[in-house]
Amino acid sequence: MLREKEDIFYLTFQELADLPVGFFPDILTAATPGEAFPKKGTDMTITKQPVDNGVNSDALLSARTALTEAPEAAEFTWRSTCSWVHGTFSQSTVTGFSGLGQEHTHRVPYTFDADHPECFASEDRGAAPVEIVLAALGSCLTAGVAAVAQYRGIQLRSVTATVEGSMNILGILGADPDVRNGFSGVTVHFDIDADASPQEIEALVAQSQKRSAVFDLMTNPTKVVVNTSSH
Amino acid sequence: MVSRTNVSTVIIGAGHAGLAMSYRLTERSIDHVVLERGEVGNSWRTERWDSLRLLTPNSHTRLPGMADSDADPDSFMTMPEVVQFIDDYAATIDAPVQTGTTVTSVTASDDGYAVATDRGVWQCTTLVLASGAANLATVPALAEEVPPSVAMVTPMTYRSPAQLADRGVLVVGSSATGVQLADEILRSGHPVTLSVGEHVRMPRIYRGRDIFWWLDAAGVLDEGHDEVDDLVRARHVPSPQLIGTPERRSIDLTTLGQLGVEIVGRLGSVRDGVALFSGGLANTCRLADLKLNRLLDRFDQWAIGAQIDQLDGPHRAEPTAVPADPPLASDLRRRGIETIVWATGYHPDYTWLQLPVLDRRGRIRHDGGVVQGTPGVYVLGGNLLRTRRSSYISGAAEDSRAIADHLHGFLSTGTRSARRRFAAPSCP
Numbered sequence: 314m315l316r317e318k319e320d321i322f323y324l325t326f327q328e329l330a331d332l333p334v335g336f337f338p339d340i341l342t343a344a345t346p347g348e349a350f351p352k353k354g355t356d357m358t359i360t361k362q363p364v365d366n367g368v369n370s371d372a373l374l375s376a377r378t379a380l381t382e383a384p385e386a387a388e389f390t391w392r393s394t395c396s397w398v399h400g401t402f403s404q405s406t407v408t409g410f411s412g413l414g415q416e417h418t419h420r421v422p423y424t425f426d427a428d429h430p431e432c433f434a435s436e437d438r439g440a441a442p443v444e445i446v447l448a449a450l451g452s453c454l455t456a457g458v459a460a461v462a463q464y465r466g467i468q469l470r471s472v473t474a475t476v477e478g479s480m481n482i483l484g485i486l487g488a489d490p491d492v493r494n495g496f497s498g499v500t501v502h503f504d505i506d507a508d509a510s511p512q513e514i515e516a517l518v519a520q521s522q523k524r525s526a527v528f529d530l531m532t533n534p535t536k537v538v539v540n541t542s543s544h
Numbered sequence: 545m546v547s548r549t550n551v552s553t554v555i556i557g558a559g560h561a562g563l564a565m566s567y568r569l570t571e572r573s574i575d576h577v578v579l580e581r582g583e584v585g586n587s588w589r590t591e592r593w594d595s596l597r598l599l600t601p602n603s604h605t606r607l608p609g610m611a612d613s614d615a616d617p618d619s620f621m622t623m624p625e626v627v628q629f630i631d632d633y634a635a636t637i638d639a640p641v642q643t644g645t646t647v648t649s650v651t652a653s654d655d656g657y658a659v660a661t662d663r664g665v666w667q668c669t670t671l672v673l674a675s676g677a678a679n680l681a682t683v684p685a686l687a688e689e690v691p692p693s694v695a696m697v698t699p700m701t702y703r704s705p706a707q708l709a710d711r712g713v714l715v716v717g718s719s720a721t722g723v724q725l726a727d728e729i730l731r732s733g734h735p736v737t738l739s740v741g742e743h744v745r746m747p748r749i750y751r752g753r754d755i756f757w758w759l760d761a762a763g764v765l766d767e768g769h770d771e772v773d774d775l776v777r778a779r780h781v782p783s784p785q786l787i788g789t790p791e792r793r794s795i796d797l798t799t800l801g802q803l804g805v806e807i808v809g810r811l812g813s814v815r816d817g818v819a820l821f822s823g824g825l826a827n828t829c830r831l832a833d834l835k836l837n838r839l840l841d842r843f844d845q846w847a848i849g850a851q852i853d854q855l856d857g858p859h860r861a862e863p864t865a866v867p868a869d870p871p872l873a874s875d876l877r878r879r880g881i882e883t884i885v886w887a888t889g890y891h892p893d894y895t896w897l898q899l900p901v902l903d904r905r906g907r908i909r910h911d912g913g914v915v916q917g918t919p920g921v922y923v924l925g926g927n928l929l930r931t932r933r934s935s936y937i938s939g940a941a942e943d944s945r946a947i948a949d950h951l952h953g954f955l956s957t958g959t960r961s962a963r964r965r966f967a968a969p970s971c972p
Contacts, residue, residue: 532823533812
């Protein structure tokens, strides 16, 4: 009995290490349509052919079960290292993260170039940091759409998210104390081609927001601690 | 000298659930006692706000062994009426209740369990925990960040708007409790802000019938704990946005907004006296609208199959009117908010239960009311204990029957080791 549990958990370790960054296994089980009062088999989309959006739903579901048994393994820490290069240009690198009780290394290190555009008197050697935030939101929600669609048996053909953040730069320039630094608002437009009704597609997108890490951290306050060492 | 009494079964709590259980045991000639810290129906008597009425109409508020009621099937009991209902029930079934008897500890003993109280010890072979799923108000940790100038109340301490400071009120939570209190407090003249997280939207009446008629007839209330995809989630679904009133009106975020309640997103934190709300309100409301429509689709499909006559035509509510630009922050002092009502749920109090039955979140591990790991111990009450009906008074009728059957079988198997084996399979 215990042995069997350990085996499941071990498999989960391997499979979870390959998970895309930015969403949580819970996204799938919470995705059941009509969850307030779900009824098995009635309002699920019944598909004739197996659906393949490239998401391993079964692995995610068993991961969720295993993590419920071993809650400490669910504690993850994500990391990024940013190095100043020149002017407003910097490079961030992500190499690894911790979770499931151990350290993990990405297949290869990923780097992100960030700079400010030329109209800010910068060299535009990378995306603006705020654009990287928008990219993260779009990626997180899109991953969620794919995962939920897989679970609900909906074949996707194309998904495009257009993310816009509006900002009055008087805030970051310190020119108007009543204007905030961050976005005054963010809009996401999804254009989705899939074997599903418009209402099912809307439900996909709604469920994706519900379980999105980046959507959560953009819509809710997060405690941020910044400390410094010098030498 | 502490008195010691031997009895086959101790039931803790003489609310509707404990009394229904008592009826079931009497039916099976099992000697038992019902221990009650206060009076019969104590929580209903002492821990509810003044205006509260049941969410279920009288037609869906029934206990086993009761005579047919002549009460209006479509009206909703007030709390004094509920107390009378439970008092009458206790008398009708002649339940062996020991009132004014507070349980101080429950421990495993040689052949069963020792229930210690302030009025002696009861030694029993089987034990039914019917002390309720809502003994304590759940208040989020961020309440600690609320400035001391703001008064905080919970639904356990709230009685009426008269007890609140004159000015603004922030109600946190949008289940039945949250929307009812926001409605009542606004109508009494206070400015009200309602912080809305995940919620369940439901009309009071659909196609001319009460929503509970639909939930019952279409089989929703009979869905079992072993049928739902995710039991932990399902047990934590907030109570539906319903209110029981003589006019049988609906209550939802659109109507509250029209009345003048300021609708904001989920409360994320309180920083330096400023409450910060989620920017995800629109999606929260959309999810509730989509879920409601799926539920109504299910009702309509069922009605076609069941060939129910005399129903009004199917219809769909307008999508929730979400404010275009809900505030993301509210300076409590500047906004004149002097009271926060935490309508953020309830949880049971098991501090007296010295049995290894709680999971890491303090929840009892049980399978349809059969507590796991402690043969002969059962629990009643709570969302989806056995079925979706378990949340409501009438859920105690069927739940108590199933649990009494299991308990009876357990007692009938003779030796302790045999009883252990009986306890292993799950409840039928």
